[in-house]
Amino acid sequence: SQTIHQWPATLVQPVGSPLSLECTVEGTSNPNLYWYRQAAGRGLQLLFYSVGIGQISSEVPQNLSASRPQDWQFILSSKKLLLSDSGFYLCAWSKGSGANVLTFGAGSRLTVL
Amino acid sequence: DAKTTQPNSMESNEEEPVHLPCNHSTISGTDYIHWYRQLPSQGPEYVIHGLTSNVNNRMASLAIAEDRKSSTLILHRATLRDAAVYYCILNNQGGKLIFGQGTELSVKP
Numbered sequence: 001s002q003t004i005h006q007w008p009a010t011l012v013q014p015v016g017s018p019l020s021l022e023c024t025v026e027g028t029s030n031p032n033l034y035w036y037r038q039a040a041g042r043g044l045q046l047l048f049y050s051v052g053i054g055q056i057s058s059e060v061p062q063n064l065s066a067s068r069p070q071d072w073q074f075i076l077s078s079k080k081l082l083l084s085d086s087g088f089y090l091c092a093w094s095k096g097s098g099a100n101v102l103t104f105g106a107g108s109r110l111t112v113l
Numbered sequence: 114d115a116k117t118t119q120p121n122s123m124e125s126n127e128e129e130p131v132h133l134p135c136n137h138s139t140i141s142g143t144d145y146i147h148w149y150r151q152l153p154s155q156g157p158e159y160v161i162h163g164l165t166s167n168v169n170n171r172m173a174s175l176a177i178a179e180d181r182k183s184s185t186l187i188l189h190r191a192t193l194r195d196a197a198v199y200y201c202i203l204n205n206q207g208g209k210l211i212f213g214q215g216t217e218l219s220v221k222p
Contacts, residue, residue, distance in 0.1 A: 034210065036212070042198050042214050042215055042217065043212065043213065043214045043215070044157070044200070044212040045212075046209065046210065046211055046212070049209060049210070057209070059209070088154075090156050090157070092156070094210075099145050099147075099162050099164075099204070100145065100204050100205075100210075101147070101159050101162060101204075102147070102149065102157075102159065102204075102210060103159065104156030104157050104158070105156055106155065106156055107154075107155065107156050109154075
C-alpha cells in the first residue's frame, strides 16, 4: 500500500532563516506531487505541483521554491523566511490518472517569528 | 481554472441527514467531482468522487446533477465526528487541483 510521510511536523523559525520541508511517498511510481499552504482560517492554497522528476509548476509567486530530486521525494524550501510564510503546509500525492484521488500527508506547522 | 462554490458554513443535528451543496458551472467533460474533508489540525481526507452517475460509499453519497453543474454530498446520519470543513473540487488529472474555502459543518448533539 502507498504511504506519504511529511516532516518536520512542527517548526518555529526566525524571520530571515532558511526552510526545508520534506515529503516522501512510498509504494507507487511516478506520482503527481503537490504542496499546499493553509494560512489562518480555511482554504488550501496550491503552491507547487509536479508531474515528474524535475518538473515543477509554481502557482503563486513568493519566496518559496520546490524541488523533486527523486520520483518519490518533494522538497519545499526558502532561503529567507518572511512572517507571512507562517502556516500549515500540506504535501499530497495522486496517481495522475483515472480519478486522480489526492492523499494528503499529516502536515507541517510552520511559525515564523 | 474550473472553480467550485460552496456555502461558508452549515449546521446539522446529530443523527440527521446533511446535504452539502457545491456549484461548478464551468465543469468540463473530463472533470471528476471530488469531495474531501478536513478535521482541525489534520490534512484533508478523501470522501468520495464521481463523474456523471450518483455514487455511494461507506462514508457518504454523492448526487450529481444531470447537467453536472452542481453536486451534493449527502451524509445520511451526521455524527459529532463529521464536524469538519468539506471541500468540493474538480479534478481533471492535469495536476493543477484548486481548493476553495469549503463548507464548515457543525453538528449539534
